[in-house]
Amino acid sequence: MKKITLLTLLLLSAIGFSQSDCSNALPISLTSNNTVTAYGTTVATPDCTGYTAQSTGSAWFSYTATANGVLNLSSDLAANNNVDTQVSVYSGSCSSLVCEGFTDDVSYPSNLTSTGSFNVTSGTTYYIAWEDRWSSTVPFDFTASFVPVTGPPNSVTTPTPADMATNVTIDTADNNNDGAADNAVQLSWVPSTTGSPATEYDILYGTDPAALNNLTQATTFTGTSVRITGNNFNTTYYWSIVAINGSGSSTNNPVWSFTTETPSGTPPTNAIGPTPADGAVNVTVDTTDGDNDGNPDNAVDISWMQDPSGQQPTAYTIRLGDSPTTLNDLTTTFTNTAARFLSLTGNTTYYWQVVPTNNGVEALNQPVWSFTTENVASVEDKDANFFTISPNPAQNFLEIESELVINNIEIFNALGQNLMKDVTLNDSTLDISKLNSGFYIIKASSDNGSQSIKFIKK
Numbered sequence: 001m002k003k004i005t006l007l008t009l010l011l012l013s014a015i016g017f018s019q020s021d022c023s024n025a026l027p028i029s030l031t032s033n034n035t036v037t038a039y040g041t042t043v044a045t046p047d048c049t050g051y052t053a054q055s056t057g058s059a060w061f062s063y064t065a066t067a068n069g070v071l072n073l074s075s076d077l078a079a080n081n082n083v084d085t086q087v088s089v090y091s092g093s094c095s096s097l098v099c100e101g102f103t104d105d106v107s108y109p110s111n112l113t114s115t116g117s118f119n120v121t122s123g124t125t126y127y128i129a130w131e132d133r134w135s136s137t138v139p140f141d142f143t144a145s146f147v148p149v150t151g152p153p154n155s156v157t158t159p160t161p162a163d164m165a166t167n168v169t170i171d172t173a174d175n176n177n178d179g180a181a182d183n184a185v186q187l188s189w190v191p192s193t194t195g196s197p198a199t200e201y202d203i204l205y206g207t208d209p210a211a212l213n214n215l216t217q218a219t220t221f222t223g224t225s226v227r228i229t230g231n232n233f234n235t236t237y238y239w240s241i242v243a244i245n246g247s248g249s250s251t252n253n254p255v256w257s258f259t260t261e262t263p264s265g266t267p268p269t270n271a272i273g274p275t276p277a278d279g280a281v282n283v284t285v286d287t288t289d290g291d292n293d294g295n296p297d298n299a300v301d302i303s304w305m306q307d308p309s310g311q312q313p314t315a316y317t318i319r320l321g322d323s324p325t326t327l328n329d330l331t332t333t334f335t336n337t338a339a340r341f342l343s344l345t346g347n348t349t350y351y352w353q354v355v356p357t358n359n360g361v362e363a364l365n366q367p368v369w370s371f372t373t374e375n376v377a378s379v380e381d382k383d384a385n386f387f388t389i390s391p392n393p394a395q396n397f398l399e400i401e402s403e404l405v406i407n408n409i410e411i412f413n414a415l416g417q418n419l420m421k422d423v424t425l426n427d428s429t430l431d432i433s434k435l436n437s438g439f440y441i442i443k444a445s446s447d448n449g450s451q452s453i454k455f456i457k458k
Contacts, residue, residue, distance in 0.1 A: 022094035022127050025060035033077070033141040034061065036130050044129035048088040048099035055133035058088075062127055065120035069148040070197045070245060073128065074115040076106055077141055084112040084135035085142075090127040097127060101199075103222055116222050117199040119246035120146075147197050152248035154192035156201070156224075156241045161185070161258040168258045170231055172314070172359070181315055181333045183232070185260065188225035189241050198243035198250070206434065209238040209255050213434030232332070233263040233360035265359030269307035271316070271337075274354070276300070276371040285344060285376045291416070295452045298345070300373065303338035304354050313356030313363070320414055320439060324351045324368045328438030330413045332357070342416045343441045343454040346376035386451055387444050393456035396433040404446040414439045432457055 019026055020040025028034050039057040047054070063071060075085045086104040090097040103116025112134075120126060130142070161168045172181040191198055200220050204212035205228060215228070231237065236259045243250040276283045287296035306312065316334040319327035320341065344350065349372045356363040387402035400406065409423040409430065419440070423430060430442075435457045443452045 019059040019061070020057070022060050022097070022129075025062040025094075025127055028061045028063050028128065028144045030144050030146055033143060035139050035141050037139045039130075039132040039136060039138065044088050044090070044097070044131060046097065046099055048090075048102040049086065049104070049131075049133070050102075051133065055131040056136075058129035058131045059138075060127060060129055062125055063120070063144065064125045065122050065146070067122045067146075067148045068246060069120060069146055070199055071118045071120045071126065072116070072145045072147065072197075073103070073118070073142060074113070075130075075140060075142040076111065076113040076115045077143070080113060080140045082112055083137045083140045085114045085140065086131050086133060087114050087116065087142075088129045088131065089116075089118045090129065091124055092127075094127065100126065101220065101222075106223075107225070114142075117197060119149075119199050121246070149196040149245055149247050151196050153198040153243040153245050153250050154195040155250045155253050156189040156191055156198075156243055158190040159239075159241075159256045160188045163254075163256040163258075165258040167261045170233060170260050170360070171227075175227075176229070181335075182227075182229045183333060184227050184229045185231050185237070185258075186225060186227050187239060191224060191243065192250075196245055196247060199245045201244065202242040202249075204240040204242065204255075205237065206239075207235060207237060209257070211433065212238060212240060212255070214431075215434075217431070230333075231260055233260055235260050263360030265314070265357070265361040266311045267361050268313040268356040268358045268363050269310040270363045270366050271304045271354045271356055272307050273305035274352075274369045275303045278367070278369040278371075280371040282374045283371045285346060285373050287376060294449045297340075298343050298376065300341045300344055300350075300371070301338070302341060302352065302354075306337060306356065311358055313358050315357050317353075317355040317357055317362065318415065319353040319355070321351050322349075324370070327351060327353055327368065329436060330415050330438065331417060334415075339415050341414050342412070343414065343439070343452065344373055345454075346373050348373050386446055386448060387453075389442060389453055389455060393458045394432060395458050396431065398430040398432055398442070398455065400428050400430055400444070402444070402446070404448060406444050406446055408445040410443045411435070412441045412443065414441070 021042040036059040039059050041057045043055055044058045088102045089100045091100050092098040101118040103114050105112050106115050171184040175182055200222050203215045205215050206212045236257055238255055238257045240253050240255045242253055286299040290297050317332045318330045318334055320330055321327040351368055351370045353368045355366045386404045389398050411420040412418055437457055441452050441454055
């Protein structure tokens with residue numbers, strides 16, 4: 001009996017050790033559950049996740065594809081008791097791995113297990129790394145299955161909200177904890193049960209059915225539901241889902257629509273007491289580099305008070321423009337009473353408005369204020385420029401020209417809120433079609449530093 005027990009312990013120890021690094025990866029089973037018994041100390045590199053937090057080790061498996069197709073991995077099993085998992089899939093060799101895909105939570109925060117589908121090529125060996133980034137809980141099981149691909153997937157069906165639905169609820173909860181209402185709508189769809197399976201989806205979304213924005217252009221989306229934030233009340237939105245696998249994309253994808261609910265709040269009282277005072281001149285522009293990007297912020301601090309009588313607001317809409325009739329929304333979900341305009345030009349008159357809102361209903365007759373800045377250098381006057389943009393103002397695209405390699409591009413509004421990060425260039429072209437009209441700041445980084453340029457989206 002003791003010998004049997006000892007043998008069992010040794011066997012489990014050997015299994016755990018064999019998962020500890022890529023060179024000892026265990027072949028996965030397509031017919032029964034696979035078990036992660038222990039995490040090794042080898043960290044999966046390169047990091048496919050994009051997270052700043054790092055794992056300390058991985059449990060390794062391997063799979064050699066017998067045909068072109070889709071490898072499905074899932075830890076979404078009742079026996080796992082919602083263990084927090086994530087998994088990366090690599091090709092290449094253990095000494096030179098290449099990221100092929102990554103999946104994390106099925107639905108954060110309700111389901112922390114992982115389910116993902118990955119394109120695989122016949123004859124290629126893939127390495128599968130389950131990581132302990134968020135949890136070191138073991139053992140847990142996962143399933144693996146393979147479906148051959150014979151062509152692109154068919155279109156998805158069964159949209160939620162239903163096509164042409166009206167009075168669709170906007171969720172104002174602050175689930176991303178940024179201090180502002182999310183104004184979110186949950187979308188979902190059902191993959192086709194015929195034809196080849198999809199491994200990812202492009203989500204097209206907007207208020208113009210002829211010019212939908214690709215929300216997933218710079219990322220890989222593998223789920224079948226998504227929470228879209230920043231929606232407006234009493235507005236019709238159009239959306240479409242493109243199913244994708246290693247053989248191509250679905251065609252004849254329907255465009256669906258829905259209309260959000262009408263605001264139901266009581267108009268709040270007005271914002272009062274602006275700083276700078278209405279009509280102020282020679283307003284100081286702060287040229288310090290508060291965001292440490294190597295450029296002067298050229299900022300003006302603004303603030304206001306709220307009329308304490310009557311209905312109080314749940315959020316503020318902040319607008320800015322170069323005339324009182326051409327104001328552009330910077331944000332509709334601001335909850336504080338002080339902010340900072342960035343990248344302003346010297347000796348220029350700006351018009352601004354802070355409109356209190358209550359569940360989407362705006363305050364009545366909110367005035368437009370103005371101020372004129374002192375004469376200072378603008379962001380574009382900086383000597384050490386390494387990239388330029390054109391045209392400016394721009395409609396849908398910016399052309400980026402630089403003799404240096406640009407490592408990262410981000411876009412901010414005039415309040416310094418990051419609206420687009422880790423932006424992907426198509427050659428030297430940047431798609432800004434999903435931005436609303438207004439003032440923006442594009443920040444690019446290279447090995448020599450970073451630079452910011454102000455532009456206007458028409």
